[in-house]
Amino acid sequence: MTFSDLMSIATAVIGSIGGSALIVIGASTWLGRVWAGRILEQDRHKYASELEHIKNQLESERSRNQFIFSLYFEGQFRIYNDLWSSLVELQHCVKSLWESASTANVQKLSKSLKEAKLQVQKSALLIEPDHYIEIINALEDFENYRVGKEKLVSIRRVSDIEHWQIDQIIQDNLCNKDRISQFSEEILNKMRGRLRLAEPQQAAG
Numbered sequence: 001m002t003f004s005d006l007m008s009i010a011t012a013v014i015g016s017i018g019g020s021a022l023i024v025i026g027a028s029t030w031l032g033r034v035w036a037g038r039i040l041e042q043d044r045h046k047y048a049s050e051l052e053h054i055k056n057q058l059e060s061e062r063s064r065n066q067f068i069f070s071l072y073f074e075g076q077f078r079i080y081n082d083l084w085s086s087l088v089e090l091q092h093c094v095k096s097l098w099e100s101a102s103t104a105n106v107q108k109l110s111k112s113l114k115e116a117k118l119q120v121q122k123s124a125l126l127i128e129p130d131h132y133i134e135i136i137n138a139l140e141d142f143e144n145y146r147v148g149k150e151k152l153v154s155i156r157r158v159s160d161i162e163h164w165q166i167d168q169i170i171q172d173n174l175c176n177k178d179r180i181s182q183f184s185e186e187i188l189n190k191m192r193g194r195l196r197l198a199e200p201q202q203a204a205g
Contacts, residue, residue, distance in 0.1 A: 079123040080191045083135070086116040090142055091184055094177060097149050106150045113142050131190060138183040145176035 093109040120127070120135055127135070152169050 076126045077195060079126050080195065082119065083116075083123065083127075084188065084191060086112070086119055087138075087184060087187070090116055091180065094142070094145060094180055097145075098173070098177060101149050101152050101156075103153055106146065106153060109142070109146050109149070113139070113146060116142075128194060131187065131194070134183065134187060134190075138180065138187070141176050141179045141183065145173055145180065148173040148176060 089112050090109070093105065093112050097105040097109055117139055120132070120139065124132055148169055152166065152173065155166060155169065
């Protein structure tokens with residue numbers, strides 16, 4: 001066998017091995033791309049499922065919160081409406097008692113005041129904290145006004161009472177009456193403001 005024959009055989013062997021290597025490399029590259037694509041698709045599907053689950057949870061929580069807020073708002077609206085009705089009744093009693101300091105009018109104010117206090121206590125859970133404090137303070141003014149008028153009715157039955165004492169009681173009653181009027185205007189605006197603030201949040205749901 002000549003040197004040329006040996007070179008031909010060697011070249012053929014190397015060529016054969018090189019071709020196989022290229023085939024193996026090509027196949028490996030193709031398989032790598034296939035598996036990478038499958039893994040990527042699996043990850044994409046997994047993350048899409050998790051994202052959808054999170055979106056559903058958020059939507060469920062939003063609906064739940066909206067439902068709770070709706071109940072809270074509706075309950076608060078009824079309470080504020082009832083409270084304002086009670087305050088209007090108290091103001092009417094105050095006016096009547098100012099125009100005529102009589103035992104009958106004192107009793108009417110006492111009855112309305114007792115009912116209003118009970119209503120505030122029952123509704124405290126849904127009354128805004130700052131409004132609750134203001135209402136409680138106002139009820140004290142109503143009570144002081146009632147006591148002052150009751151004292152005035154009683155003192156006028158005494159013949160030896162000094163006029164300055166009567167004037168002092170009347171002045172104290174007037175101060176309480178003015179505070180009540182001021183409170184009524186302020187709390188009305190605050191109640192309206194509270195309800196207006198809640199309406200857009202309810203509509204957003």
